[in-house]
Amino acid sequence: MSVETIAxxxxxxxxxxxxxxxxxxxxxxxxxPLEYLHGADNIVPGLEAALVGKKVGDRVQVIVPPEEAYxxxxxxxxxxxxxxxxPGSENLELxxxxxxxxxxxxxxxxxVVEIEDGTILVDFNHPLAGKTLNFDVTVIGLREADAEELxxxxxxxxxxxxxxxxx
Numbered sequence: 817m818s819v820e821t822i823a824x825x826x827x828x829x830x831x832x833x834x835x836x837x838x839x840x841x842x843x844x845x846x847x848x849p850l851e852y853l854h855g856a857d858n859i860v861p862g863l864e865a866a867l868v869g870k871k872v873g874d875r876v877q878v879i880v881p882p883e884e885a886y887x888x889x890x891x892x893x894x895x896x897x898x899x900x901x902x903p904g905s906e907n908l909e910l911x912x913x914x915x916x917x918x919x920x921x922x923x924x925x926x927x928v929v930e931i932e933d934g935t936i937l938v939d940f941n942h943p944l945a946g947k948t949l950n951f952d953v954t955v956i957g958l959r960e961a962d963a964e965e966l967x968x969x970x971x972x973x974x975x976x977x978x979x980x981x982x983x
Contacts, residue, residue, distance in 0.1 A: 822958065833951070834951055902916065909928070914928055
């Protein structure tokens with residue numbers, strides 16, 4: 817059964833350009849399109865909502881405000897660590913991404929924003945938090961997700977996206 821429009825449970829293949837503050841912040845071309853499972857929270861909510869009902873070949877330009885993307889920037893998402901708490905801290909530089917494990921074993925990624933007097937300040941906000949995202953998207957393929965993809969909540973490959981091209 818072929819899929820005609822984007823809805824929950826559909827694997828979508830798309831090209832896109834993402835602009836933030838007038839600068840390109842991301843891109844996926846036809847040679848390496850973005851593939852996601854619609855309805856599984858694989859992409860920002862504002863973009864996912866704008867794609868509902870779209871068909872192969874549709875071009876969508878959408879402005880996604882922070883609250884429908886990565887949220888507002890939160891000053892409370894900063895934390896200080898001693899050099900001893902972060903393995904390899906002697907090699908850290910500003911802007912580097914570090915992984916920090918909490919007491920429950922969950923690993924968080926953050927950006928080093930300050931290194932001073934044996935203390936490291938880490939920002940755990942998403943890099944695009946507080947930003948308005950400008951997407952230019954073209955839908956290039958649709959297919960039904962298989963049972964395993966639905967169970968896992970993400971697509972597993974581009975296989976099958978372009979079955980009609982093989983004839």
